[in-house]
Amino acid sequence: MNTPLWEARADLVVVGTGVAGLTAALRARELGLRVLVVTKAAGEDGNTRWAQGGVAVVLPGEHDEGDTVDAHVRDTLVAGAGLCDEAAVEAIIAGGPAAVARLRERGAVFDAAPTGGLARTREGGHSAFRVVHAGGDATGAEVERALLAAASDGRVPVLENHVAVDAVRTPLGQVCGLLVLDGNGVPGVLGAPAVLLASGGLGQLYQATSNPEVATGDGLALALRAGAVAADVEFVQFHPTVLYTGRGARGRCPLVTEAVRGEGAVLVDATGARVMRGVHPLADLAPRDVVAAAITRHMAGGPGGVDDHVFLDATGISDFARRFPTVHAACLAAGVDPAGEPIPVTPAAHFACGGVVSDVDGRTGVTGLYAAGEVARTGLHGANRLASNSLLEGLVVGTRAAEAVAADLALGVLARPSAAVVAELPTAPVADRDSLQRVMSRYAAIGRDAEGLAVVGSVLDLSTVDRRLDSRELVEDAALTVAARALIAAAAEREETRGCHVRTDFTERDDVRWQRSQVVRLNPSGQPVLADPVVARGVA
Numbered sequence: 001m002n003t004p005l006w007e008a009r010a011d012l013v014v015v016g017t018g019v020a021g022l023t024a025a026l027r028a029r030e031l032g033l034r035v036l037v038v039t040k041a042a043g044e045d046g047n048t049r050w051a052q053g054g055v056a057v058v059l060p061g062e063h064d065e066g067d068t069v070d071a072h073v074r075d076t077l078v079a080g081a082g083l084c085d086e087a088a089v090e091a092i093i094a095g096g097p098a099a100v101a102r103l104r105e106r107g108a109v110f111d112a113a114p115t116g117g118l119a120r121t122r123e124g125g126h127s128a129f130r131v132v133h134a135g136g137d138a139t140g141a142e143v144e145r146a147l148l149a150a151a152s153d154g155r156v157p158v159l160e161n162h163v164a165v166d167a168v169r170t171p172l173g174q175v176c177g178l179l180v181l182d183g184n185g186v187p188g189v190l191g192a193p194a195v196l197l198a199s200g201g202l203g204q205l206y207q208a209t210s211n212p213e214v215a216t217g218d219g220l221a222l223a224l225r226a227g228a229v230a231a232d233v234e235f236v237q238f239h240p241t242v243l244y245t246g247r248g249a250r251g252r253c254p255l256v257t258e259a260v261r262g263e264g265a266v267l268v269d270a271t272g273a274r275v276m277r278g279v280h281p282l283a284d285l286a287p288r289d290v291v292a293a294a295i296t297r298h299m300a301g302g303p304g305g306v307d308d309h310v311f312l313d314a315t316g317i318s319d320f321a322r323r324f325p326t327v328h329a330a331c332l333a334a335g336v337d338p339a340g341e342p343i344p345v346t347p348a349a350h351f352a353c354g355g356v357v358s359d360v361d362g363r364t365g366v367t368g369l370y371a372a373g374e375v376a377r378t379g380l381h382g383a384n385r386l387a388s389n390s391l392l393e394g395l396v397v398g399t400r401a402a403e404a405v406a407a408d409l410a411l412g413v414l415a416r417p418s419a420a421v422v423a424e425l426p427t428a429p430v431a432d433r434d435s436l437q438r439v440m441s442r443y444a445a446i447g448r449d450a451e452g453l454a455v456v457g458s459v460l461d462l463s464t465v466d467r468r469l470d471s472r473e474l475v476e477d478a479a480l481t482v483a484a485r486a487l488i489a490a491a492a493e494r495e496e497t498r499g500c501h502v503r504t505d506f507t508e509r510d511d512v513r514w515q516r517s518q519v520v521r522l523n524p525s526g527q528p529v530l531a532d533p534v535v536a537r538g539v540a
């Protein structure tokens with residue numbers, strides 16, 4: 001089973017059928033590239049289809065009075081808590097209007113305002129109503145539907161149930177293809193001078209998450225094994241409000257979009273007291289990290305805390321079922337009627353702010369390897385993502401990455417697939433998934449300290465064995481293991497509280513020591529280690 005048994009060729013292989021992958025594949029096709037897309041599940045499986053709130057964008061002629069692209073940039077920088085790359089933020093936000101226009105040309109239908117133009121809502125951290133949405137609270141489903149439909153004309157072949165295992169590289173380390181397991185676990189090689197990782201996030205590091213089962217950090221692990229570096233991995237955003245369905249909820253929990261608070265709902269505790277009163281000037285619409293941390297503190301001991309959840313009072317929203325059909329259905333399924341009673345909610349792992357270091361054109365430090373979407377760390381999100389900036393990032397960077405591949409191919413700087421060395425299934429450390437999720441949730445979620453992070457390390461040491469990655473499950477477990485180790489290494493080193501990284505033993509933000517990103521790479525024995533701080537400053 002070691003030797004690849006099948007082979008195919010393309011100019012570009014894209015891993016992932018979410019917003020970033022499909023946008024890139026469609027653009028690559030327009031540019032005349034032969035493109036192949038692989039996904040380890042069904043086409044629609046991924047974070048994209050679950051996105052609710054919308055896409056943050058300041059559209060020409062359709063915005064609040066005084067709202068501008070610059071204001072959107074400023075809000076993004078504030079949310080990012082000092083760690084955004086300003087040039088990347090400006091480039092991506094400025095690309096938003098064209099990216100949304102292209103998406104609409106491809107068939108995505110956004111909700112219209114009664115007065116004409118697109119309806120806009122507001123989410124935490126935004127100073128204006130600039131989040132456009134579809135199907136009320138089903139924006140991601142519409143984006144995914146439109147992109148899959150556009151790709152289904154046969155010109156963008158999608159291989160479902162094919163799991164990307166490792167990059168195939170030349171003796172010089174350039175990427176020249178992808179090692180893949182097909183639906184029967186048979187290894188094969190997709191030879192290509194360019195591989196784009198659009199493999200999404202890593203919410204499955206934790207027991208409770210808004211992310212579906214596929215979000216296991218595979219692209220991060222693959223990129224590290226290929227010699228790329230990652231940054232900002234300690235910053236995992238916890239969404240303040242997933243539906244609380246009982247003690248010890250596991251796996252994907254239904255999200256209660258922030259737009260519900262944008263339309264007037266407020267967080268209260270069991271006594272009806274407001275959770276966010278006096279915490280932040282924007283109160284219930286404070287940035288996510290602030291709201292999630294405030295709820296966690298409240299649950300831990302504030303007056304009226306119920307130890308594992310609080311409530312979102314949306315009873316004042318008169319047309320809740322029409323405006324938020326997805327949330328409404330999830331609430332009813334859990335026996336809660338949002339029109340008549342507060343919705344029980346709790347924070348859960350939601351979004352990877354960091355990832356594979358790449359520029360706004362998707363280029364990583366490894367020739368032939370590109371990254372876009374949630375797997376990438378472009379510098380847009382810094383220490384905390386501004387709500388609804390990630391679909392936008394996938395649209396903009398997905399497009400730019402395809403254009404970068406076309407340009408690099410034309411320049412002749414990429415390796416030819418024929419130069420590939422023989423690809424073999426790799427062996428990597430694999431921890432027990434249950435143990436990993438349990439200790440990550442207990443010690444590396446919101447509120448971390450040195451002692452707890454060390455416990456995570458010890459548990460991983462005890463439960464990890466080297467395995468050959470010959471099944472989807474092992475590829476995922478190996479990825480979760482690398483991601484957890486990278487996260488705890490960076491989180492232990494960062495002795496401050498900033499953005500989504502909350503240290504209970506270092507509760508203040510420390511700009512003197514820590515206004516910089518940390519870079520992670522794999523050492524020769526395959527362990528994630530922090531790179532030299534001098535390199536790290538170059539990234540920040």
Ligand SMILES: Cc1cc2nc3c(=O)[nH]c(=O)nc-3n(C[C@H](O)[C@H](O)[C@H](O)COP(=O)(O)OP(=O)(O)OC[C@H]3O[C@@H](n4cnc5c(N)ncnc54)[C@H](O)[C@@H]3O)c2cc1C
Pocket residue numbers: 015016017018019020021038039040041043045046047048049050051052053054055056139140162163164165198199200201210211212214218219255350351372373374375387388389390391392394475
């Ligand atoms: C519940 C929820 C609500 C959200 N709401 C919003 C919102 O309102 N606005 C917003 O901007 N963002 C929102 N987000 C975040 C946003 O949805 C994601 O960041 C974005 O969709 C990620 O897109 P992507 O293309 O990078 O990855 P995904 O859409 O996650 O796609 C990843 C793809 O990679 C594939 N894959 C992964 N590993 C492998 C492998 N080894 N081999 C082959 N294929 C692989 C998966 O199968 C999948 O096809 C939300 C996220 C969630 C979970």
